[in-house]
Amino acid sequence: MTTIVLKKTLLINLIFKTHLDIGFTDLAQRVIENYFSNYIPRAIQLAKELRESGQKERFVWTVGAWLIYQAMETASPARRKDLEQAIEMGDIVWHGLPFTTHTELMDASLFRHGLNYSQKLDQRFEKKTIAAKMTDVPGHTRSIVPLLVEAGIEFLHIGVNPASTPPDVPPIFIWRHPSGAEVIVMYHKGTYGDLMIQENLDCGICFAHTGDNQGPPSVKDVLTTYSHLKGLFPEADIQASTLNAFSRKLRKIKSTLPVITQEIGDTWIHGVGSDPGKVSRFREFSRLRNRWLIQGTTAAEQEAIDRFSDRLILIPEHTWGMDEKTHFPDIVHYSTDELRKVKDTQKAKIFETSWAEQRTYLSQAQQALGQNRFSREIQEALSSLTPVHPDLNLWTRINENENIPVDSYTLSIDPCIGAITDLSCANGRKLATPEHVLGLFRYEVFCKTDYDRFTRQYLQNLDKNGSWAFPDFTKPGIEKIIKSHREILPILDGIYRYREKDNEILLRLHMPDEAVETFGSPKYIVLTLRIDPAKTITVTLDLLEKQACRLPVAMWFSLNPPVEKPERWQLMKMGQFISPLEVIENGNR
Structure with a gap:
């Protein structure tokens, strides 16, 4: 945590959060079941225990809207009641986005669908969500800005993977789209979220993160966090808070913030290339879905599309399978011949299951449509995507x-x-x-020379993160297999x-x-x-x-x-054209 010493009294908005990976640490289904059956009940109990203890310290858990929406939809009556009470008490809160995504992989309408989860929860519980968060993925496309504004989002926090080079942006700025739409963006570089104090504001924000899919902290951890902050700021008012509360404070200084108009982009988008078959089907499903929405639908058809979208949006979620360094730490069997020797082992089968699980989101989306004209179009599209030898x-x-x-x-x-x-x-x-x-x-x-170049250009903080960053981002032992x-x-x-x-x-x-x-x-x-x-x-x-x-x-x-003027090439991202020449330094160039 960054140490900052200030003499003035201030309010510190303390945000308790864990980072949701739908997968990575385990199979995705197990991860979600653990949140529903373990982490959410634990968070509710933790908040209740602290409130009833008579201590000043409180616990408020912030999560993406998708998790709370799905928990409400699938919970038993008793657990749903507990969650509803926790929401009404302010112990469990959601932000405006469903989870962390590769935004560039989506079209605008699917991104809007992701924003709908918080809007539906807001309507149900008479709330107003104005803040959102992305974690891990270093950057996103400027095309999301008008969509965030359309949904009432004023503030976006981005916490960057500790080993990844962040884009060259200020810690806090206004991100302005060519249409004039704008949001306040706060970047924490090299961390999911940390402490940030604005000099011209009477408050700051501090994130208390647990690790990937680690769930809520313990009572002891909560009290330790408060104690540490109190040691840094003896006169400060430290409150368990929300991104919404901090966002409202930022309105006071919005006019003083620097303005960024450039594209940032996603430097993690290389993961999309890891499963061409899945991505080709996803893109075809997305094209069809967008066409259906443009053509217009009946109420029943819209319900079918919503069910379809609930599964489809899991594809651009930023987790693309289980963590290789943990679940399949093999640095020998890389080549086609070598892989055959281990592909039938239990570890390899479980690891491969995580990719198959990701692909089932598409079949689940197809099933969710039911039997109608949409399902027939989907089947025709799938048939056209199957490669065959020509006659x-x-x-x-x-x-x-x-x-x-x-x-x-x-x-x-x-x-x-x-x-x-x-x-x-x-x-x-x-x-x-x-x-x-x-x-x-x-x-x-x-080859290894390529990875060495990539490491120099992109990876950072390797003195602290090298033990996991090298197996995460490179191929240890590849120099023994590929020489050039x-x-x-x-x-x-x-x-x-x-x-x-x-x-x-x-x-x-x-x-x-x-x-x-x-x-x-x-x-x-x-x-x-x-x-x-x-x-x-x-x-x-x-x-x-x-x-x-x-x-x-x-x-x-x-x-x-x-072409006569190659500098006029443009990229289509979420239905909007962006010049590759206007990508900010250390963005996705």
Whole structure:
């Protein structure tokens, strides 16, 4: 905890909190059951015990809204009554967000759904939530700002994972969106939350966190926290408080705060690449869901979509399986061949179960829809996402060394690696050139040198955090398996034109044996191009027969058309365009 000595009397808002990981420390279902059956009742009892003891010290537990909402929905009548009483007494409070998420993975409507949990609880208990918190994930997209404001949120606290480089922002600032919407943001860098005193304010905030999924503290821990703060600030009024209470205080100094208008972004978003199949289904589900909402629904259909959304929103929650360093601390069996030796062990099976559990959120979402037009659309979408070997009897092979006319376009394909090296329109415009190819697949293999660079660039406070940060963020022992960085390209087997529709071209490729057998790449790659009369080019990529491995690898599919002003590229995040050139230093650049 930061030591600050002030002479003036002040109010310290003491926030008791634990960090919710829906998974990581255990299987997600066990984690949630432990909160419902153990942690929430313990927190209620702790607050009651301190109140009835006659001491001044109190306990108020702050959690994300999703946890309280779900507890209310699933609790027994007796436990629900206890929780309701604790809420009415002010012992249990929620903030405006459901839990910590990768916000960039969501669309705006799903983020709004997450905000609805606190709004529903507010309505039920006649409260007004104006503050929210994210923990662990170092940053988020600016696109959430107008959505927070829309939901009445004025203050967002972000506590950063201790080993991760935080964005270069002030400790407290106004985050302003181009629309004019703005929220006050407080950053605690290198900690989930700490002590912060504002010089021009008569109060401060202090977080008393327990560890990941550790639940509420003990009575002794609570009293020790008060005692420690009293030692630092003998004249201070130290009160168990809420983010809402502190947020109301911040209104007094809002006009004096610095303003940040830049994008921050999520430097932890690499986790999204760990399960392409799950993410592709999630994105398809999200697209369909958004379309249904735009089209309009009946009351019954909206209820089905809400049930669907309750499961779908668990995908962008920031936990993507159990903690490897704790549950599968194997630094030897990385390669495809080595992994086969341990994949059937009990530890490996349990660890893998945590990934399967994450994928079940999608099947649960599908089941929650019931039988209706939505469920049929979902099933059709899932079928289209299943990679299959093409029936080449339906296709005619064409010469890979010749230009290929398709509608009003002409294509040239690299005869070795299968990338499009020329795509010319009838008007002479070029959408691909040898320097700006389209459809290039690459399989990248990382080595210790890459991790050393990553460590220098991103990890921090390793003197304190190295014991867990190195196994968390790197691959210990990888230097014994992979000696150098590799980028492996596919080999073109053939180019085909669809017999029934001459506007469809298929490329069949395979990867070198070493890439497949040692590094776990897909064995076959199928690329289908379709140019419709509206001049839209649709690209479908199928990856087939990939072997499991634990090596640090990445699959890239490049679309790099030549443009006159590349600085005008923009990223779409939650339905809003953001220039990569306006990302703040140490944000997601």
